[in-house]
Amino acid sequence: MPDIDETARSLTATRGSLDELPVVAVRVDDPTVTVVLGLPSGDRFEEELTVPPVWGMNCRLKTLLDAYSLALDDVTSLEGETVPCTRSVEGDGLTFGLDLDALSA
DSSP states (O other): OOOHHHHHHHHHHOOOOSSEEEEEEEEEETTEEEEEEEOTTSOEEEEEEEOOSSOOTTOHHHHHHHHTTOOGGGGGGGTTOEEEEEEEEETTEEEEEEOHHHHHO
């Protein structure tokens, strides 16, 4: 069992930003792409993006792919990338999602 002082030191050494989170997984289930964001605590938040029949300026998935210079076939390459995110309080907790406005700016 770890010593309480060791635990306190490890928590103090943990640094993080809640304005950007890492993509810990990407699932492609036609016609959707699910991007999973991960907090240092291990909590996960999923954002589902629909693959549209026609790509357009208002396509959320296209905004994400364009920001990282990826094609749809390469979307799983987002794993490990750090992406801007939004925070909101919903229900009984904090929820995180992709900040697509920051990506398109």
